[in-house]
Amino acid sequence: MSESLQPSLNSDELETLVSAVRQGETEKYEPIVRAFQQPIFRYCYRLFANRQDAEDAVQDILVKAYRSLGQYRRADNFQAWLYRIAYRHCLNVLRRRRIHRQVMKMLRPETVTAGPEQELDDRLYHPSLARALAELSPRERSLLILRAFEEKSFAELGDIMQTSPNALVKRMQRIKQKVRTSMKSKEDMPWNDSKRPMNTEV
Amino acid sequence: MERFETSDEYRGLKLAVHTSQVPEIDVAEKVMARIAGSSRRRPAVIRTMRGSTALAGLFALLLVVSVTAYATSEYIQFRDKSGAVRVEYVPPNTSRIVDIPYNKFTAQVHEFAKPGELVAYFVKDGDEAGGLQFEFKPERMTSFSKLQDELRRVGSPVLPQAVSGFQFEYGEIRPHYPDKETPQYRDTLKELSGLASRAADGERLFMKTVPWTDAATLVAIYSKDGASIGLHAHFLRGMEMYVELQEGNTSEKRTIAGTEVVYNEVKRQIAAEGRPVQLEYGYLNWYDEERDIYYTLTNHKGPGISKEEMLRLAEDWLEKKG
CATH class of the missing domain: 1.10.1740.10 (RNA polymerase sigma factor, region 2, helix turn helix motif)
Structure with a gap:
């Protein structure tokens, strides 16, 4: 950079x-x-x-x-x-x-x-993750991105989203569960196969 | 500490993202130009707008005063008197993630609501972190007088019953959901979250019908000889509006009856019953600064309406606007 x-x-x-x-x-x-x-x-x-x-x-x-x-x-x-x-x-x-x-x-x-699958960006996300993200609300997607990729603490996230950090911890657990469920149902690859390069464990 | 924990916690997720493809950008010059430029441009824009307002009456009977063709890669903008962009055409987004509402309680709320009702609901331990959510059950109004009454109730401009021979068929008004800062939101939240805290285990959804007086959108359909046109009004409430130009479409800005309008031409192949069908139609947009409303007038269904006819319809409409 x-x-x-x-x-x-x-x-x-x-x-x-x-x-x-x-x-x-x-x-x-x-x-x-x-x-x-x-x-x-x-x-x-x-x-x-x-x-x-x-x-x-x-x-x-x-x-x-x-x-x-x-x-x-x-x-x-x-x-x-x-x-x-x-x-x-x-x-x-x-x-x-x-x-x-x-x-x-x-x-x-x-x-x-165009259905959701037709508009997903395969260049940025693995297709199964892109579909899972598409099923999240904008707020949920935002939280996941800030937490997982921008590595914000829950205290910082609370400040950004004007919500209590404890509530965000719970929300994050539900988001992870949603993404897991979505990817399990839509992806042929086993969820826990960490050797696959596109495994999307959250 | 928490920051480092995320690296492992989300390791799998990060593997599913091609991080190397997040490009580097440098928008500093553009941002600084916008900051500096907005204050310099503003007076000139105000003068222009005042001039055009004064001349509006002279142009009232002219169908086309000016024509400017735009390539789809260029922006069309509607600015208000202060020079601020209120409606902006933006390039197509062919690779975005699409929002899919995900809420298992929505169906229950819809079952609860009657047509035309706005329902506020609270989900115990829900995703909105203690906030309210809203659902509206649309009501199709085929009675013109009922629609007019509703339009007056919500402070919207009334509509003509007919335009260029097209007769009113039906209309729908959708509400603006209460903002978090309003007493209505706070009182309803207090009431429903109170019910939730006293409820038995397992009970998660708490809802009530709430009155509404602010419109978010209005759709009215008019028909003539099997063809129909649709008028959509979007009440912006100070919000900026972006309109995505779809690939292959063309747009051009014109001035009709003293109002700047954008004529959009759509040419696209779609699949209909498994067969490719060439879709061609046009639609118009304009912005009513006085009321902060963004309008779309389109060929809704049936026989196609030519560009010239669409422009005449728009002219008729603009002259009849309430």
Whole structure:
């Protein structure tokens, strides 16, 4: 990963930059963008399974964050605050897509021909996992991605999703069970065969 | 500690993802340009919009004032007076994960609800982490006066009974679900979660019908000589709207009766009863900034409606709008 694209910022540097941006030094926002664009993109990319959508979302999220900096408090964790914006934005995008599909189906049913399996992205996920993810709600999928791939703690997830960490632990157990059940029912390969390269144990 | 535990806990899941294929991006310049550009562009856009508003009356009788063809890779946008993008056409997404509602309680809720009712429900130990969920049972209204009454009740613009000879056939209004910050949401949650906490073991679903007064969407179907058109209104409530351009479709922006509309042409092969069928039709979109509503007017079913006829319908509609 290129250092120039994703420099790290310690919390003091970050707060100094945020403070400067809030006082009108817009250009100081660029290092913040560079520091967070890749992790936010990873999250969006795994959620949408589509590069263009994810790239658009990253831009929207970072612009929204800039416009919302006035609401950011130093007592907050900046990263969690930013992920909270990303989480809400992504849920909204998924909701709008669903509404649009429902609308088009109501207006012109025969045009909605693609089933879930036809629209899955095999390039990012193994097909059986993609199907299992498709059966999760956007909130569940988001939680799984943040926990499993972004390795967020339940405390951080609680902060991002504005939910108690204990509730998220329980929710995560149910998500894992759903994914297991879905993959067992749709995949020929044995669930526990860890020697297979695409085994999807969760 | 927890961070390191996830590596092992989700090892299998990670193996099912081609992590090396998550590309690197650099959107810093684009983000900074948007931040800088939005404040610079805004005054110019306001002037343009004011100008176009003033001229709207002169254009009222003109079917086509301007035509701009767009390739599907370009964005069409509807902006409000402040210059903010409210509706945006985006490239097609051919490889996304699709949402499939997964909720085993939905069927029970639907059985409980009567047509036109909004039901709030709470699932004990459910996925929504102590939150409410909502389901609406749609009601198809074939009485025009009943639909008009409902439209007035929910604060929606009323509809014409006929447009260009197409007569009203039926309509449906769907509600906006209560937001978490509203007293209605909080009170209902308190009531249902209270019932859940006192309920016997094994009882998980708690629900009640809730009144609604805010519309989310409206669909109205009109027909003439076997052909029908559908009008869909999406009440945006400050939300931004993205419209995906499907591959192979073309879209062009025009101005009709003083309103910017987008004409979309769909050409696609679909499977019908096992046979490939060429599907061709057009539909129109426009944005009503004053009411924050995004409209779609489409050839619903039956004989195809030509582009010129669709544009005339839209013009008639825009002139009759309430």
